Amino acid sequence: MAHQTEGQREKGEGPPPTYTPWLVVRATPSDKGKRPVLSGTPFCASPDIGAAPADPWGRVRPEEEVTVSVTVQNLGFATAAGVRATFWWAEATGGIVPSNAKRIGTSPRVSIAAGQAETLICGQPWTPHFIAGSHECLVVEVSCLSDPLQQSFRPDLDRHVGQRNMTILEPEGHPQSSMLILTNPFSEEVTTTLHLRSFAVQSAERLLGFGLHVRPVDALVHAGDRTLTDAFAALGLEVGDVETGTGLQVGKPDLKEGEAYGFSEEIQRQIRLRGHAAPHDFGPEIARITLPPAAVAHVEVTTDLGGLNGRALIHRLTQVADGVDVGGYALLSLP
Template identity: 55%
Template sequence: MTPPADDTPRRPQGEGPPPTYTPWLVVRAAPGDQGSRPLPAGAVYYASPDIAVAPADTWGRVLAGDTVTVSVTAQNLGHAAAPGVRAQFWWADPSVGLTPQQATFIGTSDRTPIAAGLAETLVCTTPWTPVFVNGGHECLVVEVSSLSDPLTSTFRSDLDRHVGQRNVTVLPPQGEPQRIVLTLANPFREDARTTLWVRTFQVTGFERLPGFGLPLSPADTLLHVDDPVLAEPLAALGTEVTAREPGQDLAFGDVTIDPDARCGGYPEAVLAELRERRAPGHDFGRPVADVLLPAAGIATVELTAPLGTTGGAALVHRLTQVCDDIDVGGYTLLALPI
């Protein structure tokens, strides 16, 4: 392969891989993701369609106690091969402001070369055994890197195309009510007003998603139902997406600050990138919790939700944590009909 000539047309900055002779590894945050970072405020970067678990049901749910294989599909959208690509995998309790110190390491994949323009699935060589705790909701975080295309911002899929995050629902052996304790974390080195917001979408006709050859799995399609890339195929299937009362069917408790806990935070360079994403006035939905968190402080808020929905529709709840007008993390709850 020869490098592109000097007169190769240039992409506008931020619209995908540069036309230089380099690899460009991407773990997608959304269906149409080409690796442009940082992502804008309000982007759903915590439901990567490239992270998979098996065995799982049609809607991506795993059973507590099963031996589960976790994998990630990494694309190389650049003009040069990426040698020795390796993925690292973690799991954590649901947190809308997740930091590395809150996660538990699972393992790594073998090193694999990824040719220019191709993708490879990297499989964690250590199995994960999910347990039913905290309402059966867990986060998976994956980091993919190569010596020729290294990671830059650990655990921040909104800042680094090498990082992916995905929420996973763990089913109990027998039905239990969903009681979830969400962690709110202030990653900054100064006090920050921290607010939890929620938006809700209702999806009808979602049962038509399996078997229609969509570019995403049925579970990922539901998680990204409001993505413009999916508007046309969803309309063709007769699947309708409508906004509902934010937080419908959810109940939020009081916020409790843990005076002795600290989340660890990020290096100053990563914090500077986060501060640049400040978006005052952005519509994140309805505020459901508000607290002034000390530097690197941690708080929790209890959330209860029905085991499922009635009436045949699915509900998608988007939770977003905002610190002083900065979108620092999120979580998606998916409620299917009982």
């Protein structure tokens, strides 16, 4: 295995040069485990979390048992022994918190050799429901004694955590509607805003069966990732901006009963530091609400089906609390 340069280690782009494991659940296709992730990174769409059965675009059916899994890389210089994954699901949310998650189950323990990857499968099935619409979240945490989990439920802070937004199939012709939960993960009142960037991909169906290193749906969500540049060029795919909100309707946020608790003061501090270290333009603001400490709000989002003039539409929603991106959601409309 090649050793890192001093420059790579200074940037935190990989494991330390010690004889230890380095487990990574990727946030993006090019993720090498650097944490915290940069502000503006779509860290809630891990390409390593899977569900089966699913259609070619990764969509699952309601009321049908699904097997969930996670592919874990060990980028370190020693075997990771006794690695286990814990799987959770939550209603669609812009910023997941421990109090909103429901446990699905765990995987058997495995060993992952240095430089290798293993797919860990949950021993219990997940049954998606139309609780609040056509989207739900999966969260996976992996850990072992020699490389333990540090920041639970925070894929932006911990390489052991992955989150993936799942689309639940609805009857053909029906718009995809979901009640998106906005959370305040902090112990004081904050102003929460929802931001949107929309873009389109022509001939997205060419991604099916192409043999990419990620699923076709992940290629769309992470279309700007540098590891996908050559594949998109080979397929003649172009990513273009569209007017914000094209094919998407967003309601007004409403404060609801419930609490978004579970993060320590130290984790709250790290969330703030990550966002304030590198300010980012998250796109136009489409909703705003002031949330009391650990409060939640609901906002309805509806996606028109059928894409736009033969193009796939991708809507990237980002929740920003007190100037920090605390989570996000990706919505797709396929032609």
